[in-house]
Amino acid sequence: MSALTIENVWKEYGDQIVLEDISIEIESRAFVALVGPSGCGKTTFLRMLLGQEQQTRGTILIDGTPLPREPGPDRGVVFQRYSVFPHLTVLGNVLIGKEMLASPYSGRLFGAARKQAAEEARALIAEVGLEHALDKYPAQLSGGMQQRLALAQALIMKPKVLLLDEPFGALDPGIRAEIHTLMKRLWHENPMTVVMVTHDMREAFTLATRVIAFERLRDRPEEKIRYGATISRDIPIWPPRIAGMASLIRPDRDGPVTQGQ
Template identity: 55%
Template sequence: MSYLQIRNVWKTYDDNVILEKLNFTIEKGEFCTLIGPSGCGKSTFLRMLLGKESPTRGTILLEGEPLSNEPGSDRGVVFQKYTLFPHLRALENVMLGLEMEHSAFLGKAFGSARRRIKEEAMEMIKAVGLEQSAHKYPSELSGGMQQRLSIAQALVKKPKILLLDEPFGALDPGSRSDMQELVHGLWQTYGLTAFMVTHDVKEAFELGTRLLVFDKVRNDPHSPNAYGATVVNDIKLDKNKRKNKGEGHVDHDETIIA
């Protein structure tokens, strides 16, 4: 049985068909990169995987079970737009997710629970190479560092599936390349199944083990919303071809601590 099964999934908003006839399966540990024209429904697809939206038709099964409507802690998400709290330091931003889990009401843990949460968060801060900036506020961090922090926030809950929606779109080429290395390393270290939307075709080929191309195959000029996009190309990529600067090492002297 495949890890994730997408079975005849359609998504419409009112009369607009956004996605149609999605049919594919994903194995555990795959790194799927998603490309396609703007507005074709890539983010909508990720939101369905996250459980924030349900398919209008069809089903998504995770390990044979229908995806719950509630976004679960088994799925972590990173958007291009950062979801950091400006009034919390880097470490506190990462701790918050775990604290909410611990006490949904107070959003705060005390005593030994808090110490453990702090340790786990610090481990994640180190894993994304932000050890020296743990006590800084988001506004004191560069765009690349803020994105590292968002990734730490997503991964601290130990999700099995990591969803990345154009995560590096706003970064300069240097930081982008560092982030690609980082995400690739984390994917390996934590044995994640990853989905990443990107505009960058080169990035899609280099980072993915599988490339899903979304587009509309059917088009009615008189009724532009009658048909949705689907996966028009599903390309298995050679894993060994991808750049990999070695297990555990992100770049320079930063080391992933698992």
């Protein structure tokens, strides 16, 4: 399970209110896209789900339990800037999470444990289409390949929730379309909830099961200075997209995607 409950959440920095009274239920296996103008608090909201920021008021629950106050392996994240380690190979980047979790002091696995982790990492690297680049370093990869690597790096920990902060915004349109196809397949095949920040409305409606708009609704000048954004729209996608199931209307676009399709 990977359901999120956000109840009456506010985020303030001193006298400045960034997010105002956010309440939303995100069902398990949903793919939610957060949209809205720049500076309206979308990334701040994502950082609260990750545990990098704490809400000033309100409650955030994952499967009915208060969200841990620090980032953990139950929440993976991919940023717009390629969040990979430049000194590690593709295989090393995907392995590092497993190694740090099992051995936080040495950051290394040995023997049978390392062999098993390496096999799992290689399978995931193949799943994102980088099996030919196991021994390459990030500087030797294109932008699209680095984002595939970042996805593998996040998914190796089997997170309940995958958080995406404009992860495809810097990619060329053709590469972005390929990554969209990959992202759909990964969402269909992995038991996780996805929350994505994007400025691209087409991307939001192409990938998501719901599109949630953040907006500053207060119009008075003195309120605009002090008050932040809240949820102004919650738009379900039709026909519905359901993880692991093909759409009866658009199975080629909204169903599980197989290799080579």
